[in-house]
Amino acid sequence: MSFSLSAVAGAVANAFTVAEDVVEAYNKVKPYVTGLMDVAESTYAGAEGSGQTKLAAVLAAVKAVAVQIGVDWTEGLQAALTALISAAKAAYNAVVDVAHSVAA
Numbered sequence: 283m284s285f286s287l288s289a290v291a292g293a294v295a296n297a298f299t300v301a302e303d304v305v306e307a308y309n310k311v312k313p314y315v316t317g318l319m320d321v322a323e324s325t326y327a328g329a330e331g332s333g334q335t336k337l338a339a340v341l342a343a344v345k346a347v348a349v350q351i352g353v354d355w356t357e358g359l360q361a362a363l364t365a366l367i368s369a370a371k372a373a374y375n376a377v378v379d380v381a382h383s384v385a386a
Contacts, residue, residue, distance in 0.1 A: 304358040311348050311359070315366060318343045333371075340367055 321343070322336040329335075344363060345355050353359075 300358065303354075304356065304362055307348070307353045307356070307359045308362045310351060310353050311344050311363070312366070314344055314347045315340065315363065316370070318347075319367060319370065337364065337367060 318340045319336075322339045325339070326332040326336050341360060341363060345360075348355050348359070
């Protein structure tokens with residue numbers, strides 16, 4: 283099996299281009315995410331086990347925004363936004379847990 287330097291360099295350059303495209307798209311839709319998370323939280327307030335439903339709702343809403351503002355919705359963008367939403371929710375839950383334990 284042989285490899286050419288130009289083929290490897292081309293593959294790496296293509297991967298960087300895809301990553302740059304995801305970062306650009308992410309930065310365009312990121313400002314909408316927290317507001318849409320608040321909407322999902324209030325819509326499903328009190329609903330037990332609704333985490334995946336809320337995540338799906340937020341992603342669907344962000345996708346609609348992306349389409350409206352001309353951002354291509356890709357698997358990479360969805361994965362990055364899912365990671366953002368999950369991290370934000372985990373941080374929020376940790377703060378709430380600490381606040382409850384301090385208050386107790």
